[in-house]
Amino acid sequence: xxxxxxxxxxxxxxxxxxxxxxxxxxxxxxxxxxxxxxxxxxxxxxxxxxxxxxxxxxxxxxxxxxxxxxxxxxxxxxxxxxxxxxxxxxxxxxxxxxxxxxxxxxxxxxxxxxxxxxxxxxxxxxxxxxxxxxxxxxxxxxxxxxxxxxxxxxxxxxxxxxxxxxxxxxxxxxxxxxxxxxxxxxxxxxxxxxxxxxxxxxxxxxxxxxxxxxxxxxxxxxxxxxxxxxxxxxxxxxxxxxxxxxxxxxxxxxxxxxxxx
Amino acid sequence: xxxxxxxxxxxxxxxxxxxxxxxxxxxxxxxxxxxxxxxxxxxxxxxxxxxxxxxxxxxxxxxxxxxxxxxxxxxxxxxxxxxxx
Numbered sequence: 001x002x003x004x005x006x007x008x009x010x011x012x013x014x015x016x017x018x019x020x021x022x023x024x025x026x027x028x029x030x031x032x033x034x035x036x037x038x039x040x041x042x043x044x045x046x047x048x049x050x051x052x053x054x055x056x057x058x059x060x061x062x063x064x065x066x067x068x069x070x071x072x073x074x075x076x077x078x079x080x081x082x083x084x085x086x087x088x089x090x091x092x093x094x095x096x097x098x099x100x101x102x103x104x105x106x107x108x109x110x111x112x113x114x115x116x117x118x119x120x121x122x123x124x125x126x127x128x129x130x131x132x133x134x135x136x137x138x139x140x141x142x143x144x145x146x147x148x149x150x151x152x153x154x155x156x157x158x159x160x161x162x163x164x165x166x167x168x169x170x171x172x173x174x175x176x177x178x179x180x181x182x183x184x185x186x187x188x189x190x191x192x193x194x195x196x197x198x199x200x201x202x203x204x205x206x207x208x209x210x211x212x213x214x215x216x217x218x219x220x221x222x223x224x225x226x227x228x229x230x231x232x233x234x235x236x237x238x239x240x241x242x243x244x245x246x247x248x249x250x251x252x253x254x255x256x257x258x259x260x261x
Numbered sequence: 262x263x264x265x266x267x268x269x270x271x272x273x274x275x276x277x278x279x280x281x282x283x284x285x286x287x288x289x290x291x292x293x294x295x296x297x298x299x300x301x302x303x304x305x306x307x308x309x310x311x312x313x314x315x316x317x318x319x320x321x322x323x324x325x326x327x328x329x330x331x332x333x334x335x336x337x338x339x340x341x342x343x344x345x346x
């Protein structure tokens with residue numbers, strides 16, 4: 001096994017990086033892949049709660065890097081999916097506790113053990129971002145269809161190109177098809193025209209994302225909701241499958257039945 | 262009724278137009294003032310060699326995928342017109 005290292009970045013905070021990392025990792029593991037996700041947001045640990053693994057943390061990323069434990073000891077195994085692991089971020093340290101070369105070394109040690117390493121980048125473009133992309137084979141840039149998120153995504157794509165990690169593939173999260181149709185939200189085509197990079201996923205806005213994170217039960221575990229399905233499609237595309245993008249016309253009908261928000 | 266007919270511009274269109282301008286500036290780090298002074302320099306230099314109408318010169322940053330290019334349109338005055346003068 002030689003893992004492919006995927007890092008999810010956005011520049012702007014709050015666009016849904018952590019949720020995506022959790023759900024893409026879950027979707028890959030559900031397809032029989034061996035996956036380790038790494039929370040790169042040192043000091044603001046969150047991937048553990050989204051995955052529902054917060055009560056099982058003993059060691060973290062910084063413990064591994066500073067040699068207080070072996071890599072294996074910091075890998076928390078998910079009980080629902082036996083081939084899914086999490087290396088949590090340290091909560092009481094900051095980004096300077098890790099360097100880009102530490103991340104490369106850690107991922108190199110992990111590569112023979114798993115199929116995928118998925119890294120959650122912190123918001124921003126400083127040290128934490130550089131750590132998160134250092135070992136990446138592919139970077140997924142996440143944005144929302146709104147001005148500030150698109151602008152920051154563009155900045156991040158420019159930085160990725162400068163670091164030789166670009167251009168990356170785009171995930172558009174929280175798309176509201178009803179608003180797009182009304183002309184009150186940038187469409188997928190608008191965002192692609194502005195950012196000019198390849199698309200790997202469109203995730204519709206879905207209340208169930210909040211419900212799932214409340215429960216610590218990633219929504220990609222169930223295939224019933226549109227957002228979960230979108231994440232499963234991203235996982236399949238990462239595995240090389242050609243999957244058509246979700247049809248939002250049927251979604252519109254569905255949402256109209258539920259009543260407009 | 263009239264208000265309904267003359268509806269406001271769709272907000273998504275404003276978002277896209279504003280982003281197009283902001284991204285060009287972000288990507289090139291070229292402010293409108295710098296572009297203006299570049300234009301003046303260019304007009305001066307070209308005028309030393311050939312007759313042009315400074316008011317007709319336009320210089321813009323055009324977007325082509327993730328590449329930006331500087332596009333200058335500099336109409337030349339025709340030689341016959343110059344001779345007749």
